[in-house]
Amino acid sequence: MNLLRKLIPDFLKRLDLDLQRDHPRLWSTRIHYHLWFLLLINALVLLFGVIIRVEPHKFPDPEGLFGYMMMPTVIYFAFWVYKVVLFTVERRFGIRKPYAEVWEFLIHLVSIALIMTIPYNLMLTVSYRIGHLTTDAEFVHEVDALNDQAYLFINGNGYAFEDDIPYEYYRTTSSSHHYFRNLDEYINRDRVDTRDERVLHVIYEEYLSSYNEVADPSESDHDPEAMRFYRAKLDSIEQHFPFYFVDHGTFTPRSYNNYYTQLPFRNDSLLELDYAARMRADTPPDRERLAEALAIAHKYSDEIPTLTVNDVIGDYVHRKNSTAQMGEATNQIWRVWRAKNYNYDLLTEEAVFYALVITCFMLALLLSVFKNIHWQPFLITLVTSALLPAVILIFALLTEDDLIPLDDGIIMMYNYYWIAIFLIIMLAFVHQLKTYRTARTVMVVLANVAVPFIALFTFMILHDRWDIFGLDALQAKLYDLQNTAGLSRATQELQLQVDALQETIQRITQYVLWGGLILYILVLHPLFRNIYTRLMALPERK
Amino acid sequence: MTPIELRIEELVALTSGNDVSLATRRVMDICDDHPELHDLRAEAMRLRADYNMSRELGAAELGGEQGAAFAERARAIAGIIQQRAAGIADHAGNGVRHVVFQCAQLTKSFSAGGHRFQLGPFDLELRTGEITGVVGENGNGKTTLLRQIAGLLDQTSGAKAYPGAGEDPYAIRQTIAWIPQRSTRWHGTLMQNLRFIAAVHGITGQDNTDRVNYTLHRLGLTRFQDLTWKQLSSGYKLRFELAKMVVWRPRILVLDEPIANLDLQAQQLFLQDLKHLVASPINPITVILSSQQLHEIEAIADNIIFLKNGKPVFSGAAASFDHDRNTNVFEIKLQSPDGSWGTFAPAQLEQALGHGNFHHIDDTGLILRLTTPRHITAREVLKAISQADLEVSYFRDISTSTRKLFHQDT
Numbered sequence: 001m002n003l004l005r006k007l008i009p010d011f012l013k014r015l016d017l018d019l020q021r022d023h024p025r026l027w028s029t030r031i032h033y034h035l036w037f038l039l040l041i042n043a044l045v046l047l048f049g050v051i052i053r054v055e056p057h058k059f060p061d062p063e064g065l066f067g068y069m070m071m072p073t074v075i076y077f078a079f080w081v082y083k084v085v086l087f088t089v090e091r092r093f094g095i096r097k098p099y100a101e102v103w104e105f106l107i108h109l110v111s112i113a114l115i116m117t118i119p120y121n122l123m124l125t126v127s128y129r130i131g132h133l134t135t136d137a138e139f140v141h142e143v144d145a146l147n148d149q150a151y152l153f154i155n156g157n158g159y160a161f162e163d164d165i166p167y168e169y170y171r172t173t174s175s176s177h178h179y180f181r182n183l184d185e186y187i188n189r190d191r192v193d194t195r196d197e198r199v200l201h202v203i204y205e206e207y208l209s210s211y212n213e214v215a216d217p218s219e220s221d222h223d224p225e226a227m228r229f230y231r232a233k234l235d236s237i238e239q240h241f242p243f244y245f246v247d248h249g250t251f252t253p254r255s256y257n258n259y260y261t262q263l264p265f266r267n268d269s270l271l272e273l274d275y276a277a278r279m280r281a282d283t284p285p286d287r288e289r290l291a292e293a294l295a296i297a298h299k300y301s302d303e304i305p306t307l308t309v310n311d312v313i314g315d316y317v318h319r320k321n322s323t324a325q326m327g328e329a330t331n332q333i334w335r336v337w338r339a340k341n342y343n344y345d346l347l348t349e350e351a352v353f354y355a356l357v358i359t360c361f362m363l364a365l366l367l368s369v370f371k372n373i374h375w376q377p378f379l380i381t382l383v384t385s386a387l388l389p390a391v392i393l394i395f396a397l398l399t400e401d402d403l404i405p406l407d408d409g410i411i412m413m414y415n416y417y418w419i420a421i422f423l424i425i426m427l428a429f430v431h432q433l434k435t436y437r438t439a440r441t442v443m444v445v446l447a448n449v450a451v452p453f454i455a456l457f458t459f460m461i462l463h464d465r466w467d468i469f470g471l472d473a474l475q476a477k478l479y480d481l482q483n484t485a486g487l488s489r490a491t492q493e494l495q496l497q498v499d500a501l502q503e504t505i506q507r508i509t510q511y512v513l514w515g516g517l518i519l520y521i522l523v524l525h526p527l528f529r530n531i532y533t534r535l536m537a538l539p540e541r542k
Numbered sequence: 543m544t545p546i547e548l549r550i551e552e553l554v555a556l557t558s559g560n561d562v563s564l565a566t567r568r569v570m571d572i573c574d575d576h577p578e579l580h581d582l583r584a585e586a587m588r589l590r591a592d593y594n595m596s597r598e599l600g601a602a603e604l605g606g607e608q609g610a611a612f613a614e615r616a617r618a619i620a621g622i623i624q625q626r627a628a629g630i631a632d633h634a635g636n637g638v639r640h641v642v643f644q645c646a647q648l649t650k651s652f653s654a655g656g657h658r659f660q661l662g663p664f665d666l667e668l669r670t671g672e673i674t675g676v677v678g679e680n681g682n683g684k685t686t687l688l689r690q691i692a693g694l695l696d697q698t699s700g701a702k703a704y705p706g707a708g709e710d711p712y713a714i715r716q717t718i719a720w721i722p723q724r725s726t727r728w729h730g731t732l733m734q735n736l737r738f739i740a741a742v743h744g745i746t747g748q749d750n751t752d753r754v755n756y757t758l759h760r761l762g763l764t765r766f767q768d769l770t771w772k773q774l775s776s777g778y779k780l781r782f783e784l785a786k787m788v789v790w791r792p793r794i795l796v797l798d799e800p801i802a803n804l805d806l807q808a809q810q811l812f813l814q815d816l817k818h819l820v821a822s823p824i825n826p827i828t829v830i831l832s833s834q835q836l837h838e839i840e841a842i843a844d845n846i847i848f849l850k851n852g853k854p855v856f857s858g859a860a861a862s863f864d865h866d867r868n869t870n871v872f873e874i875k876l877q878s879p880d881g882s883w884g885t886f887a888p889a890q891l892e893q894a895l896g897h898g899n900f901h902h903i904d905d906t907g908l909i910l911r912l913t914t915p916r917h918i919t920a921r922e923v924l925k926a927i928s929q930a931d932l933e934v935s936y937f938r939d940i941s942t943s944t945r946k947l948f949h950q951d952t
Binding site: 017020021022023024025027028086087089092093094095096434435533534536537538539540541542 | 689696714716734742746
């Protein structure tokens with residue numbers, strides 16, 4: 001502790017005294033020291049991130065570092081909680097001010113959120129360094145160079161010029177062959193929101209499937225006439241729609257970028273065309289470009305066998321699997337690409353954001369509870385929270401279908417809901433207590449945990465179970481229409497209605513979630529604090 | 543003489559006496575209690591702080607040249623106060639004692655292991671500026687009563703109220719300071735705790751600094767301000783608990799066996815401080831404390847509650863205890879001049895007093911308890927013993943002490 005104290009500058013010590021003297025509630029949050037130590041820790045983490053070894057062929061996984069850094073982060077969090085709970089205004093029966101309690105909660109919330117800067121700092125620092133191992137221009141050039149020579153490094157089913165493969169063979173692995181009517185369809189081929197069920201390669205797949213059903217002479221469904229018909233269809237598509245995509249490896253940025261449209265690199269469809277053309281024309285490999293590609297591969301991986309240009313060309317000429325083992329290099333390039341775009345789930349996933357916010361909120365809520373009640377009911381609440389799901393599950397399993405004509409999941413959901421409602425109603429009677437009751441305190445804490453989410457819970461039940469927005473009915477109607485009218489204008493219009501309604505529901509869900517949290521912080525939190533202080537002030541029975 | 547004149551006279555006398563520690567404390571008190579003397583507060587605090595810092599840890603009060611120097615400084619301040627005496631107003635509220643706690647037919651019942659215990663019923667009023675001592679043997683309900691008054695324990699029947707504090711339990715607890723027999727661990731330094739506690743009770747800014755410093759110096763904790771719980775002896779832990787409570791000036795201070803673990807000197811100091819804090823004319827507080835040290839408690843208490851089997855055998859003003867008695871009771875221990883008697887035999891005392899001058903003499907094995915008709919006073923008993931040429935090693939007149947109640951039951 002003395003060592004830590006030496007790390008605190010004089011001005012902060014003076015501020016500490018002033019805060020303690022003039023703003024005890026703010027002082028008790030230790031926000032001033034918290035910010036200072038976070039600054040120090042983050043400076044250390046930054047330094048660590050700067051000195052950690054990052055080279056093209058060897059660098060750590062930023063997401064892995066995030067995971068490792070969670071350990072010291074949790075330790076710091078525990079230390080911070082220890083410091084924060086030492087001094088509480090209400091435990092000393094100090095002067096209460098509801099607005100100050102709101103601020104206190106918000107400061108705790110922000111303090112907890114700020115602790116997460118520690119792992120994110122390391123992750124972002126290392127990502128930045130990885131992303132800046134090469135300039136964007138150089139990186140694009142390297143990717144293109146490897147793409148250009150990719151046909152020399154195939155080690156899957158062997159080198160294959162499609163005409164050399166029996167028709168039936170590659171057609172059955174058609175998932176790698178996609179045909180498109182035009183460039184737009186090609187570009188948008190993987191965008192879920194614009195995907196048309198009837199894009200060309202889907203039609204192609206259907207023909208192919210039909211072809212395969214009738215092509216095998218040993219099968220009873222064999223039908224030469226039908227076989228010729230479908231083959232003609234397939235040939236027609238192949239001849240008239242040249243924008244096709246051959247999945248020839250995972251090293252291209254494009255293959256990872258399937259789910260994202262903000263790829264900064266050049267689209268490689270031209271490379272694919274070039275590849276196809278080269279295969280058809282049987283153009284000899286370009287030795288200089290191959291040498292460059294090999295050099296790039298070695299730059300990104302020291303595990304790639306030291307092969308000469310002749311070795312690679314030899315494999316190619318003899319139609320052997322490539323022994324170059326480019327996977328390690330292409331994997332590194334893919335990781336560099338992720339780093340350049342900070343393309344990590346922890347940064348890009350909406351679900352991670354929600355999880356973080358709700359976790360921070362819940363921790364702030366529990367901290368506030370812990371600071372304002374005895375530790376016994378707090379622990380009992382934790383144990384109850386752990387046991388309650390098991391009890392409810394057993395109840396649901398025992399009663400499902402037989403006693404209650406519902407699915408066990410639904411029974412559990414209603415159980416949770418009605419328990420929460422009961423706990424919240426019970427709050428209205430807390431003020432009648434004349435003596436402190438542990439059981440009642442536990443119920444108050446459980447109600448406190450449920451309250452911020454009860455509106456969302458109610459909304460979800462009304463929506464999911466009672467279909468108050470009519471979404472299920474509308475979707476059923478759409479399904480019927482699709483079956484009867486196919487892709488008619490009416491179907492499309494109804495689909496738009498369904499989409500619009502889904503968007504509205506999603507928006508309302510957001511409002512209810514965030515509204516519940518904000519309402520809790522601004523209004524309900526001071527009310528709960530009032531209940532806790534009353535409970536703590538009540539005399540005991542023994 | 544007005545109360546303030548009396549107080550100043552007492553102060554001047556103190557600064558001329560030998561108890562420098564008490565003199566420095568009383569100088570602080572008077573400067574703090576009267577706004578007309580607030581300009582002297584800083585000097586008084588400095589004096590006390592210097593005094594505290596001059597003493598080695600655990601050392602006796604200062605004497606000799608060093609003590610004289612402090613006494614001189616105290617006299618100088620007392621002289622200024624004396625000069626200003628005419629301008630110091632007696633506070634309007636001085637002497638008015640407000641009821642801060644009252645209960646009627648208050649009881650608390652327990653049942654444990656088939657044994658049923660009931661405390662009360664009690665009718666009780668606590669007033670500002672008064673000390674109430676709760677005495678009785680172990681297991682007679684002293685702590686239970688104190689916890690009820692402190693708002694920590696509910697009652698089985700009866701009613702209690704805290705006039706002026708409202709009905710809300712939190713608001714009531716905001717006016718009560720509770721010091722349990724064993725202090726629970728606290729965190730941080732003394733200074734941090736005092737500042738925080740004062741601040742949460744609304745004493746902020748310069749007032750906070752003044753109040754904390756006043757409390758630290760006044761209670762002799764100057765040297766300990768940067769120490770933590772682990773670094774303090776149990777005696778100083780108690781003083782610190784007291785500091786924590788008086789720094790925010792509660793209306794009611796409840797102490798459970800506060801002097802049980804203190805040495806004699808610390809007991810005297812603690813009780814002295816308590817008496818002075820209670821008597822503050824500006825911020826008088828109410829103190830109720832329990833103890834086994836009957837004489838010490840009786841020395842400072844305005845009221846005494848004696849509990850026996852949960853019942854208040856006596857509850858009232860200490861001065862009024864047994865004032866209509868028919869007998870006097872004395873505790874005596876005599877020794878033979880040559881030590882041949884060992885423990886003195888009752889026969890010698892009977893012979894010294896003469897028949898008809900006493901009702902009976904009990905030999906407890908340690909002392910003799912003499913009961914006489916009321917007209918036989920302590921002076922006459924001592925005179926008779928002296929004339930018989932007996933040597934007294936212990937003598938106490940307990941005629942007006944609740945200590946008698948212990949004896950009645952043994």
